[in-house]
Amino acid sequence: MAGKVVKRAFKYRFYPTAVQADQLARTFGCTRYVYNRALAERSQAWSQEGRRVSYADTSTMLTGWKREAETAWLSEPSKGPLQESLRQLQGAFDKFWRKQARFPQFKRKGRSKESATYFSNCFTFRGGQIRLAKQSEPLDIRGSRPLPEGATPSRVTVSRNARGQYHISILVEDTIPELDRTDRVVGLDAGITSLYTLSTGEKIPNPRHERRDRARLAKAQRVLARKQKESRNRAKARLTVARIHGRIADRRRDYLHTLSTRLVRENQVIAIEDLSVRNMVKNRSLSRAISDAGWSEFRPMLEYKADWYGRRVVAIDRFHPSSKTCSVCGEVVSAMPLDVREWTCRCGVVHDRDVNAARNILAVGLAVAACGDGVRPPRT
Structure with a gap:
């Protein structure tokens, strides 16, 4: 049966090794830093000079930041995720200028999902396994849905949510079978x-999904509010x-x-x-x-x-x-x-x-x- 060829993302849970988790944490930190610093530069240029800074300008800035002694660690992760964070910031500004969203906000550590996007030149896909740039071992991916037969990923996004779970979203071309036309x-x-x-x-x-867990959630939030800031017990309560x-x-x-x-x-x-x-x-x-x-x-x-x-x-x-x-x-x-x-x-x-x-x-x-x-x- 004929179908439509679309770009489709398949999301899986994966379990990184200790080394991979450390590398990913560094990558997440670098992408967050690049996003926030570029946002600060663009905001300053707009508020003080009325000047718009483009994606190309921030990409040039990133090259300079890597050469600075204080931020030389930006050269440690793959360059792909850092460039993608600048593209995401550009997209956020585009929506703001079209009045579709509010002014871009700074990203805060541990307050939202952290992610990094790798394009085809920043990872390898062989035998159904994915190895990210600068990592020696493939990711331990678990999932029940196989990728479409013969599909080659063009982009992968790895993420860690507030629960500490790691996921990978694999973008591939897929053929969606046509449905019979209906009069309904x-x-x-x-x-x-x-x-x-x-x-x-x-x-x-x-x-009413939230109502089912409302009492449990309220109790967990009360426990969190009583914990000392920056303590390990507070981190455990936040995870709950x-x-x-x-x-x-x-x-x-x-x-x-x-x-x-x-x-x-x-x-x-x-x-x-x-x-x-x-x-x-x-x-x-x-x-x-x-x-x-x-x-x-x-x-x-x-x-x-x-x-x-x-x-x-x-x-x-x-x-x-x-x-x-x-x-x-x-x-x-x-x-x-x-x-x-x-x-x-x-x-x-x-x-x-x-x-x-x-x-x-x-x-x-x-x-x-x-x-x-x-x-x-x-x-x-």
Whole structure:
């Protein structure tokens, strides 16, 4: 069966030796230092001179930093990850200038995932094993999913999360089999009680992953708050908190992957709302529930899977009154408080608020798909 050739990343857990772990820690530290110093240089140039510093400028700076006696240790790791950190900073500034993100922030040690990216000239791939530059042994990679037959990695990214786990993401070309075209279409209305309500009337339950571990997480955070700063016991307590957060995130990601795959396989067109989750979480009453729902994670999953399988995701304008509009006669009511879950239109139809909204989202989404009108620019 014919298929689409895509760039696809396969992520695996790996277990470094003591020497490899030390080398990776040094590499992570160097990439963080290069990112932060380049950010400082660019920020200073912009604030004091109104001058934009390009990626090429920072690459030249990096060469000079390696020659300085105080930072000669920047020459120890492979040059690839250091150059990639500068590219990532350039991407962060590009998003800032396009008003898609806030001003780039400095990276802090131990507060987020640390990573390093190696391109094909900085690692070797032989016999299914990967050996990073300046390392004598291949990585001990564990995983149940094999790489596509005959695939050659073009890039690998190694990372260490807050739980101390190491992962490697291997980018290869893969052929995605085509799905048979279907006439089924669906609209999705995001919610809290039900994670998503479909225009078919089905309601996807919200597992509330964070609530399941809320008591355990609160206890671990209290223990962490009582530990002396910079102590070993505090580091152990922080690791406990990170592990609980990690389990919650793993369950949420697995649930969203399962749901997004099902919807893409079943439907030719999927209509959703262009939600501004960043603004919605400013509501203190709903911020925890919205963050736990994972709406901002779900949309990218839908979009890249739809692109793989020849489906289409249509995002309608976030200000469309989907909940207040009757999906039968088109009447728009003046107000619809959040506590109103069922309402009766003047035409006599009794609506479930969420199902009605999903049907309106589908109708507008199909109109947008046909006419290309009334939708905000797609995310980049």
